[in-house]
Amino acid sequence: MRGPAAESEGAAYPPEWRYPPPPTVYDLVRDNALLRALRLLVHLPYRASMRCWHRLDVRGAENVPAAGPCLIAPNHSSHLDALAIFASLPASRVNATCAVAAKDYFFRNPVVALAARLLVNCIPFDRTGHDARALRLCAARIREGKRLIIFPEGTRSATGEIGAFKPGAVALGRMLMVPVVPAWIGGARESLPKDAWFPRGGKITVIFGEALRFWEGDLGGLSHGAAAGTLEAAVRALKDRLGHGGDGRCAS
Numbered sequence: 001m002r003g004p005a006a007e008s009e010g011a012a013y014p015p016e017w018r019y020p021p022p023p024t025v026y027d028l029v030r031d032n033a034l035l036r037a038l039r040l041l042v043h044l045p046y047r048a049s050m051r052c053w054h055r056l057d058v059r060g061a062e063n064v065p066a067a068g069p070c071l072i073a074p075n076h077s078s079h080l081d082a083l084a085i086f087a088s089l090p091a092s093r094v095n096a097t098c099a100v101a102a103k104d105y106f107f108r109n110p111v112v113a114l115a116a117r118l119l120v121n122c123i124p125f126d127r128t129g130h131d132a133r134a135l136r137l138c139a140a141r142i143r144e145g146k147r148l149i150i151f152p153e154g155t156r157s158a159t160g161e162i163g164a165f166k167p168g169a170v171a172l173g174r175m176l177m178v179p180v181v182p183a184w185i186g187g188a189r190e191s192l193p194k195d196a197w198f199p200r201g202g203k204i205t206v207i208f209g210e211a212l213r214f215w216e217g218d219l220g221g222l223s224h225g226a227a228a229g230t231l232e233a234a235v236r237a238l239k240d241r242l243g244h245g246g247d248g249r250c251a252s
Contacts, residue, residue: 036095050087058088069142071131071180073169076151078188082120088206099149115221160189165232167224184238207238
């Protein structure tokens with residue numbers, strides 16, 4: 001059952017969110033057998049790279065629902081972040097997971113766009129304003145039972161410090177009544193900082209926290225802004241609990 005704040009704020013969103021947008025050409029083929037097989041094939045080498053080159057350490061994986069939809073909300077400081085999340089999940093869920101990514105960055109040319117779609121099953125999002133089509137597409141993917149990776153900061157941190165969380169992930173989780181899983185990624189920025197093109201070796205740690213249900217109980221009584229603050233605090237707590245420094249490195 002929705003809390004009072006979730007009920008009142010959720011009602012403000014346009015009803016078209018409840019229906020998928022008209023499909024693009026890629027939407028029509030996203031889940032066909034050929035692309036699903038190709039996406040799995042592309043994932044094999046980079047999953048191996050994450051395990052070997054980056055010594056990927058995954059903790060709290062049991063907090064991610066084994067079946068059904070959810071939102072995964074990590075901190076963001078590197079282009080390796082989404083890849084690290086994908087590599088932390090079972091290979092069987094690769095085609096059932098999508099990442100929301102900046103349209104102005106990843107969809108500037110068709111080559112980069114194709115790579116983004118193959119690697120992280122991208123949903124393009126316009127960061128300059130209210131992107132109704134992307135929100136409707138996110139909602140459609142959730143209703144299909146997919147997992148959605150959303151970076152609540154909205155952009156990569158240049159310093160590794162966590163920025164203020166925007167309320168989009170909370171709002172979407174409330175409207176569709178799906179759990180939001182906080183996640184902390186450490187070490188990705190040191191391997192591939194914001195202005196770098198090629199990753200260096202180095203340990204990457206991904207920690208998943210307990211899922212938050214922002215539509216019910218005490219969390220349902222929070223405003224979107226306050227709920228986003230709660231999500232941010234949950235991600236910070238994952239970092240602090242396991243001894244990460246402010247720069248995102250894993251403590252030895």
